[in-house]
Amino acid sequence: KVMNSVTYLPHIALFQYCFPGNNASCRKQVRSDPAYIFLFIFLSCISVCTVILNLLVIISISHFKQLHTPTNLLILSLAAADLLVGMFVMPVKITQLRDSCWYLGDLACCFSEIINGCLTAASLCSLVLIAVDRYIAVSDPLHYPTRITVCKTSLFIVLAWSISVMYITIFYYFNDHLLQSQVITSCYGECVCVMSLKHFWVIVDLVVSFIAPCCIILILYSIIFQVARRQAKAVKAMKKGTSLFLTVFGWLQFINSSVNPLIYAIFYSWFRASVKYIVTCRIFEPSSSRSNLLPDHS
Numbered sequence: 001k002v003m004n005s006v007t008y009l010p011h012i013a014l015f016q017y018c019f020p021g022n023n024a025s026c027r028k029q030v031r032s033d034p035a036y037i038f039l040f041i042f043l044s045c046i047s048v049c050t051v052i053l054n055l056l057v058i059i060s061i062s063h064f065k066q067l068h069t070p071t072n073l074l075i076l077s078l079a080a081a082d083l084l085v086g087m088f089v090m091p092v093k094i095t096q097l098r099d100s101c102w103y104l105g106d107l108a109c110c111f112s113e114i115i116n117g118c119l120t121a122a123s124l125c126s127l128v129l130i131a132v133d134r135y136i137a138v139s140d141p142l143h144y145p146t147r148i149t150v151c152k153t154s155l156f157i158v159l160a161w162s163i164s165v166m167y168i169t170i171f172y173y174f175n176d177h178l179l180q181s182q183v184i185t186s187c188y189g190e191c192v193c194v195m196s197l198k199h200f201w202v203i204v205d206l207v208v209s210f211i212a213p214c215c216i217i218l219i220l221y222s223i224i225f226q227v228a229r230r231q232a233k234a235v236k237a238m239k240k241g242t243s244l245f246l247t248v249f250g251w252l253q254f255i256n257s258s259v260n261p262l263i264y265a266i267f268y269s270w271f272r273a274s275v276k277y278i279v280t281c282r283i284f285e286p287s288s289s290r291s292n293l294l295p296d297h298s
Helices: 002-012 034-063 070-098 106-139 150-174 199-230 236-249 255-267 269-279
Strands: none
Touching: 034 070, 034 255, 034 269, 070 106, 070 150, 070 255, 106 150, 106 199, 106 236, 150 199
16 A cells, blocks of 8 residues: 555656646646647747738738728738737647647637638638739729729628628537537536537538639639730739739648738738838838839839
């Protein structure tokens, strides 16, 4: 008996609980291996870069009046979704990677997944709207300024975000997940949001969240490419807009939120010019909002 008690005590010290005062608490696992530490630092850097880069895009388009165009409003919508991913979704996922315990409760666990779904849907809707905008600009450049206005674009952006929230709400509601959250946990301090998906909704979500948006984007950009080849001279001033074509193939959830501002920085001169204004604090000058960021084409 003495030997058993001696060997038993060190065994207890090998692990900790998420909530030491709760007998039903989960075991706490802090992943401190060098590989996990490197991954934690790397993903944290991506999260910070995502916030900073998309914030630069938002400030640039919001502040400078010259950038208040329909296309840039769609880019602003995409940057807003990506910014929220970097601010809220990524830190939660990184924390879960580092520490196995969930300290915010079952309700926050489920709503974190709902927010993730809403932001993903909003990003997809923004990408689809950008593709539609570029298609109209290339296929009918003469009537584009009258057909696509700032007011109409703003309305479509609000509609896209509303549809995203509504779809995610309906999806979780019909799977008994939003109002009656099914948090499957074996112990207290674990975040495992699981829902029993109906076969019909699995197919619907696959079509709505992946197949349909990707097909629309790919078809529209393939048409844009064909039209641009036939009307190269007529749409020379808009040619740079087709560089968003690269975004389709580079789409990855989360990482894409960091990639988008980099693409803008490479392909859009207005973004580089606006960043210079922001970094040098010239944005605080009274007349900075009316500065010319676009190169003159004489």
